[in-house]
Amino acid sequence: MSKIKLLISDLDETILKKGDVVSERDQETVERLLDRGIEVVWITGRYYDSIPKYFTENKRIPYVASSNGALIHNVKADKVIYEKYLNYKDVLDIIRKVDEKASLIFVEAKQGVFVDERLYKNEILEGGNFFETLKKQALLKDDLYKFIKENKIDALKIEAAFHDLDYRNDIYRKLRELNQFKVSATHYSNVDVISKKASKGNALLYLKNDLGLKTEEIMAIGDNDNDVAMIKEAGIGVAMANGSPLIKDTADFISDSIENDGFSAAVRKVIPL
The missing domain is CATH 3.30.1240.10 (Hypothetical Protein, Haloacid Dehalogenase-like Hydrolase; Chain: A; domain 2)
Structure with missing residues (x-):
């Protein structure tokens, strides 16, 4: 039985393919996670308004973090709950x-x-x-x-x-x-x-505390160097096969590539759906 209560995932080249496409299999995986009561959080290097609507308009997913974790929106409440700025x-x-x-x-x-x-x-x-x-x-x-x-x-x-x-x-x-x-x-x-105070890892820690979770209840998936901090902070950190050498060295395991729906492969390896 999986302990995971929160799945936090990068977007581009992790679940979001070129052309801003999310595969049917990955969409199905997301819905099954939500049906099981597992919190899903999107986190990206993109600025908020450039994030495809698939990720910001699903009212079952309240949290979206942007700008490499420097900003977190509660999309249900339509408000910013966390922000860290460079002077x-x-x-x-x-x-x-x-x-x-x-x-x-x-x-x-x-x-x-x-x-x-x-x-x-x-x-x-x-x-x-x-x-x-x-x-x-x-x-x-x-x-x-x-x-x-x-x-x-x-x-x-x-x-x-x-x-x-x-x-x-x-x-x-x-x-x-x-x-x-x-x-x-x-x-x-x-x-x-x-900001030195911001990172995807720090955004994960903020949400961990906000949701009252333990480290072992969190799974993170990413593909690039900006994802390393959150991979380190998660109970289970996963790198995509198309990921950078640094994140592959950091992760607990390496999933399949974005072309082969590595997001779904990683989730289903850890969480029975």
Whole structure:
């Protein structure tokens, strides 16, 4: 008999396939979990308004965490229950460090998602659906640094993408060495920065305490470096077969790939449905 009472899962390349598609098998697995009274929580590096409606409009699923765990919504109550911000001075510092060679920078804040013209000029390596949504929703600023400085915009997350991967790897390492922010990645070409007080792991801990659960009652599934913190905090942590080397090294076991519905395979290995 499984002890799991909470299943927390990443979205992109874990349950959400390219084209923002969730397979019928994975949808069925989610409904069976809910029918058994198991809490399901979605957690993603995406900003909230870019999350597909499948994940935010199921009233049986009250909690959705976004921006790498820096923000948690109770969608049933339609309110934010947890938020951790980067101070605007840190935002400026990060922009200064990545600005020269970044092919894209966007800043996720309470007031909206702010970008400059690079979003519309540069070819995006991958993640077409997300970036098409971003182009429709983002607020364009001629000078992102100046705008953040003048308006003192605190941020949930800053994401920068790079075509020069050697430079990306170098700036990723340097930002981590500062030990000033929480630095991770949702893709091999990008760098995500959030508050040192935020992470998917900290979001899991908040929900664990809020729901009165024990560690052994929580299962987490993810595919990338930004999922590692929650994999460590869960009683059972699972990596996707298509996951990064780091998360595979961290996980209790490795499931099948996103193409083969690895989300369902992981759940059904642990929880009889």
